[in-house]
Each structure stands twice: as C-alpha cells, then as structure tokens.
Amino acid sequence: MADLLDIRNLSVAFDTDSGKVYAVNNLSLKIGRKETLGLVGETGAGKTTTALAVMKLIQSPPGKITSGEIILEGQDLMRVPEKDMFNIRGNKISMIFQDPMTSLNPVMTVGEQISEVIELHQKLSKDELRKKTEEMLEVVGIRKERINDYPHQFSGGMKQRVVIAMALACNPELIIADEPTTALDVTIQAQVLELMKNLKEKYDTSMILITHDLGVVAEICDYVSVIYAGSIVEYASVKDMYETPGHPYTKGLFNSIPSLDEDVESLTTIKGNPPDPSALPSGCRFHPRCDKCMEICKHTNPEFQEVSPGHFIACHLFKKGEGESENG
Ligand code: SF4
Numbered sequence: 001m002a003d004l005l006d007i008r009n010l011s012v013a014f015d016t017d018s019g020k021v022y023a024v025n026n027l028s029l030k031i032g033r034k035e036t037l038g039l040v041g042e043t044g045a046g047k048t049t050t051a052l053a054v055m056k057l058i059q060s061p062p063g064k065i066t067s068g069e070i071i072l073e074g075q076d077l078m079r080v081p082e083k084d085m086f087n088i089r090g091n092k093i094s095m096i097f098q099d100p101m102t103s104l105n106p107v108m109t110v111g112e113q114i115s116e117v118i119e120l121h122q123k124l125s126k127d128e129l130r131k132k133t134e135e136m137l138e139v140v141g142i143r144k145e146r147i148n149d150y151p152h153q154f155s156g157g158m159k160q161r162v163v164i165a166m167a168l169a170c171n172p173e174l175i176i177a178d179e180p181t182t183a184l185d186v187t188i189q190a191q192v193l194e195l196m197k198n199l200k201e202k203y204d205t206s207m208i209l210i211t212h213d214l215g216v217v218a219e220i221c222d223y224v225s226v227i228y229a230g231s232i233v234e235y236a237s238v239k240d241m242y243e244t245p246g247h248p249y250t251k252g253l254f255n256s257i258p259s260l261d262e263d264v265e266s267l268t269t270i271k272g273n274p275p276d277p278s279a280l281p282s283g284c285r286f287h288p289r290c291d292k293c294m295e296i297c298k299h300t301n302p303e304f305q306e307v308s309p310g311h312f313i314a315c316h317l318f319k320k321g322e323g324e325s326e327n328g
Contacts, residue, residue: 003030003031003032003071004031004032004033004035004072004073004173004174004206005030005031005054005070005071005072005174005206005208006030006069006071007027007028007029007030007050007054007068007069007070007071008028008068008069008070008071009026009027009028009067009068009069010024010026010027010028010050010053010065010067010068010069010070011024011025011026011027011065011066011067011068012024012046012049012050012053012058012063012064012065012066012230013063013064013066014062014063014064015061015062015063015064016062016278018278019278021277021278022066022230022277022280023046023049023063023230023277024046024049024050024053024230024231025046025229025230025231025280026067026068026231027046027050027068027227027230027231027232028232028304029050029225029232029235031174031206031208031223032206033173033204033206034204034205034206035206035207035222035223036200036206036207036208036209036220036221036222036223037206037207037208037209037221037222037223037224037225038209038211038216038217038220038221038223038224038225038238039051039208039209039210039211039224039225039227040211040212040213040214040217040224040225040226040227040253041212041226041227041228042212042228042274043212043274044274044277045227045228045229045230045274046227046229046230046231047178047210047227048178048210049063049230050227051095051176051178051208051210053065053070054070054077054093054176054208055089055093055095055176056070056077056080056082056085065078072088072092072093072173072174073092073173086120087121090117090120090121090169090170090172091121091170091172092172092173092174093172093173093174093175093176094166094167094168094170094172094174094175094176095167095175095176095177095178096160096163096164096167096175096176096177096178096180097163097178097180098178098179098180098182098183099183100151100156100159100160100162100163100183101151101159103163103166104151104159104162104163105151106150106151106152107150108150109147109148109149109150110137110142110146110147110149110150110151110154110162111130111133111134111137111147111148113162113166114133114136114137114162114165114166114169115129115130115132115133117166117169117170118132118133118136118169118170121170122170130147132169133147134147136165136166136168136169137162137165139165139168139199139202140161140162140164140165140168140195140199141161141195142158142161142162142165155188156183156184156185156188157184157185157188157191157192160180160181160183160184160192161192161195164180164192164195164196164199168199168203168205171203171205172205173205173206174205174206174207174208175200175205175206175207175208176207176208176210177196177207177208177209177210178210179210179211179212180192180193180196180209181193181216182211182213193216193219193220196220197219197220209221214253214254214257215257217238218238218242221238222237222238223235223236223237223238224236224237224238224241226241226247226249226250226253228249228274228285228286229274229275229277229280229285229286230277231285231304231314232304232312232314233247233249233250233286233304233313233314233315234246234247234249234250234311234312234313234314235311235312236310236311236312237310237311240308240310240311241311242254244311246307246311246313246315246317246318246324247286247313247314247315248286248290248291248292248315248317249270249286249289249290252268252269252270252289253270255268255270256268256269256270270289271289271291272288272289275288282298282299283296283297283298283299283300283301284297284298284300284301284302284314284315284316285301292317294316296316297316300316301314302314302315302316305318307319307324
C-alpha cells in the first residue's frame with residue numbers, strides 16, 4: 001500500500017541563548033492509509049515538535065525546519081506555500097491537542113466553532129451548515145440540542161469530543177492526536193479512546209497517536225515508532241514491538257509499565273534522564289543511560305536498519321537482517 005505520509009530526514013532547530021538546539025534530528029517515519037501509528041517516547045523527546053512540523057506550525061522564529069522532506073500523498077509539504085497549507089490543514093490533516101481548551105474558544109458556542117471549521121473548507125448553505133454541524137455533534141456522542149452551549153458548560157471529556165468533531169469535520173486523510181486523553185480522568189480516557197478508534201474506522205482516517213502510554217498504543221495502534229532525543233530508534237508492528245522489543249530504550253519503557261499478570265514489588269525505571277537537547281551525547285544518544293553500551297556506542301551513531309522483516313532498530317547490538325548480536 002502506498003504511504004500516505006512519508007517523513008524523510010526531518011530536522012527542526014530552535015534558536016536559544018545557548019545557540020541552536022535540535023529538537024528533532026534526522027527523523028524519518030511513514031504511515032499508510034487507514035493505519036494508526038503510535039509515536040512513543042518520554043517528555044521532551046520531540047513528539048510534539050514532529051507533529052507541529054508536519055502541520056508546518058513551527059513558530060519561526062525561534063524554530064525552523066532545517067532539513068528534510070514531508071511527503072503527503074506524493075506532495076512535499078516543504079515546498080507548499082503558506083497560503084496553500086491553509087487548505088491542507090483541516091482538509092487533509094487535522095490535529096487534536098492534549099488540552100481541549102487549547103483548541104476551543106471560550107466565547108464561542110461549540111456549534112459556531114464546528115461550523116467555522118466546516119465553512120473554511122466547504123461551501124454550504126446556512127441550512128446545510130447547521131445540519132452538518134448537528135451531525136458532527138451526534139457522531140461524537142453529543143446531543144444536537146447542545147449546539148448553542150459554550151465550552152464551559154461541558155466536562156473535560158465532552159470538550160475533547162467537540163475537538164474530535166472539529167478535527168473530523170472535513171473528513172481529513174490524517175489526524176495527528178497529541179496525547180489526546182492525558183488531561184482527562186482515567187474512566188473518561190477509555191471512552192474517548194474508544195470513540196477515536198470507532199470514528200477512525202468509520203471515516204477510514206489514518207492517525208498518528210502521540211503518547212507516552214504503551215497501554216494506549218496496544219489498544220488502538222497498528223504500528224509503533226519509538227522516539228528518543230529527536231530520532232526514531234525503533235519501528236515495528238504493535239505485535240512485534242510487544243513480543244520482541246529490541247532497542248534497550250524500548251525495553252526500558254516496557255519494563256517501567258505495571259503488569260497485571262505479574263506480582264512485581266517495584267517497577268524498573270530507565271536510569272538517568274533524557275538528554276538536554278542543547279548538549280546531546282556523542283555517538284548513540286542513549287549511551288549514557290544504556291546498560292549494554294559498548295565502546296563503539298560512545299562515538300558512532302547507529303544506523304536505523306531493518307533487523308527482521310518490517311522491524312527497524314537503531315542500535316549497534318543489531319546487524320542488518322540478523323537480529324541481535326551476542327553482546328545483547
Ligand atoms: Fe545501547 Fe549501544 Fe544500542 Fe545505543 S547503540 S542503545 S548505547 S547498545
């Protein structure tokens with residue numbers, strides 16, 4: 001299947017008092033039609049910056065995409081002028097942010113806000129617009145009678161439903177959801193995730209789900225990319241990733257989540273902290289935290305390579321097509 005989105009060697013830098021800081025480094029990832037890709041990593045790993053770069057919403061200055069290609073349906077978004085990006089955002093790619101209040105205007109009714117998105121991209125009569133807005137509310141499980149209510153009249157989970165309705169209003173090819181349930185109560189999180197999963201199937205939309213929660217990924221995603229210090233260190237199907245994680249960082253992420261099946265007294269955390277983007281370690285960026293670190297890791301950045309069909313890892317423990325070496 002042809003890729004819907006193909007990001008190649010993307011780098012994003014920010015000007016700071018201490019010089020240029022790279023939040024995303026030579027990052028590559030792909031997503032096919034109707035697929036859901038989980039983008040997983042710790043806070044500060046570059047997940048949101050990657051999403052904003054795809055939307056071409058990096059604020060400049062201080063930020064800038066310094067290199068790379070972002071190919072959407074064969075078109076390099078890096079070459080698309082800003083006036084045309086307006087049509088791509090909403091129509092082809094939509095974004096759902098962590099906090100629904102980031103996307104909602106407190107002084108407009110939810111109906112006005114959904115209508116506004118539809119009107120920007122579709123020419124509809126007044127009656128058609130109202131009908132479409134009511135339809136979108138009902139699609140996300142909100143009664144159409146609430147069309148004239150304001151955001152403050154809704155709970156957190158209901159506000160996020162409104163944001164999902166806005167994201168879906170123009171039937172985009174791709175939705176980028178940035179930690180969409182993190183700000184919600186646990187019980188509401190499950191409902192919103194279930195809704196997103198159902199709507200994704202109903203609308204045949206592809207989705208990049210940004211999260212630090214591997215449980216959410218298992219629930220909803222087809223593929224997973226693990227990001228560390230602005231680069232992808234492992235990519236595989238959810239099944240492969242959960243059955244045979246390879247990169248020591250991915251293994252650390254798995255070891256740090258609680259399991260219902262095992263009687264564990266304490267969880268293992270990954271030692272140390274994520275690196276400061278203004279002073280990234282040489283060689284493998286993970287080497288100061290890695291228990292398997294070898295001499296080569298300290299000075300040579302490992303290649304991102306396919307170690308078994310469809311499973312890619314950037315780590316010196318692995319050789320192309322041969323799986324893990326004896327050192328692992
Ligand atoms: Fe650890 Fe070396 Fe692999 Fe990096 S390349 S994850 S330091 S073993």
